[in-house]
Amino acid sequence: MTDRAAIVTGASSGIGLAVARMLAEHGHAVTLAARRPAKLQAAYDELRADGLEVQQVAANVGDEDDVRRVVAAHRDAYGRLDVLMNNAGVGIGAAIGELNTRRMDIQLATNLRSLPLFYREALGMLTAAGAEHRNALVINTASIAGKHGQAWLSVYSATKAGVVGFTQAMNEELSKLGIKSTALCPGFVDTAMTEFVRGHVAPEAMIQTSDIVASVRMLLSLTPGCLVPEIVFQRPGDAGLEAIG
Numbered sequence: 001m002t003d004r005a006a007i008v009t010g011a012s013s014g015i016g017l018a019v020a021r022m023l024a025e026h027g028h029a030v031t032l033a034a035r036r037p038a039k040l041q042a043a044y045d046e047l048r049a050d051g052l053e054v055q056q057v058a059a060n061v062g063d064e065d066d067v068r069r070v071v072a073a074h075r076d077a078y079g080r081l082d083v084l085m086n087n088a089g090v091g092i093g094a095a096i097g098e099l100n101t102r103r104m105d106i107q108l109a110t111n112l113r114s115l116p117l118f119y120r121e122a123l124g125m126l127t128a129a130g131a132e133h134r135n136a137l138v139i140n141t142a143s144i145a146g147k148h149g150q151a152w153l154s155v156y157s158a159t160k161a162g163v164v165g166f167t168q169a170m171n172e173e174l175s176k177l178g179i180k181s182t183a184l185c186p187g188f189v190d191t192a193m194t195e196f197v198r199g200h201v202a203p204e205a206m207i208q209t210s211d212i213v214a215s216v217r218m219l220l221s222l223t224p225g226c227l228v229p230e231i232v233f234q235r236p237g238d239a240g241l242e243a244i245g
């Protein structure tokens with residue numbers, strides 16, 4: 001059995017792929033989960049080509065059976081779970097008067113409903129890791145939109161505020177078991193998700209995936225007695241109110 005293992009959702013690009021790479025480079029066996037199989041395969045091939053221990057499971061995190069399948073495949077392959085990163089997410093902008101119910105449900109299911117499902121399915125492995133070293137870590141990618149609701153991204157903002165609240169609840173419920181949860185709340189990060197805004201904000205003026213990776217590295221280095229419930233990432237000059245993402 002491996003010494004350390006992780007699941008990262010939304011691992012086929014952007015923040016998830018960068019964090020999955022770092023975790024694998026630091027000795028974690030990593031299950032990569034994301035929706036589109038071809039894109040996930042490319043990420044898997046990239047990491048395997050560098051000799052990293054990863055497996056891939058194509059899954060829609062909004063689907064309960066798929067969540068079960070990801071966790072079961074991870075348990076079968078690696079037998080333990082030290083880090084769970086609930087990172088898959090989608091933002092679909094719309095004025096409230098033009099709200100499309102199906103698009104609203106996709107955001108609710110992907111960004112929020114998936115979290116309780118992953119915690120529930122992974123709880124046995126997280127509890128075992130917490131009992132072993134008091135430092136099981138769950139990272140939930142929220143957004144600065146979860147700290148300040150954004151116009152035209154109201155549903156996305158609500159899901160991300162929900163991620164922050166759910167993370168707080170999980171710390172109330174699980175941190176005494178050595179399972180620590182952190183919500184990450186960034187403004188614009190230079191990924192595919194912010195391509196639409198590049199005309200207004202240059203990619204180099206955005207937060208970089210390396211900044212998110214650095215924060216996860218910091219979380220991994222903390223002693224069992226220290227819990228960081230939330231990290232807010234702002235761009236200089238932007239208190240968060242203008243950010244989309």
Ligand SMILES: NC(=O)c1ccc[n+]([C@@H]2O[C@H](COP(=O)([O-])OP(=O)(O)OC[C@H]3O[C@@H](n4cnc5c(N)ncnc54)[C@H](OP(=O)(O)O)[C@@H]3O)[C@@H](O)[C@H]2O)c1
Nearest residue numbers: 010012013014015035036060061088089143188189191245
């Ligand atoms: N970029 C930003 O400015 C920013 C700011 C704050 C928060 N965030 C959050 O950061 C997280 C990662 O986003 P990113 O910026 O790295 O964008 P990204 O490069 O577009 O990555 C999104 C990832 O989530 C996956 N995904 C989307 N829907 C899924 C579903 N239903 N089931 C499984 N996987 C799904 C995508 O896979 P497919 O491509 O196959 O769908 C992809 O791997 C998201 O939760 C996002 O809300 C981003």
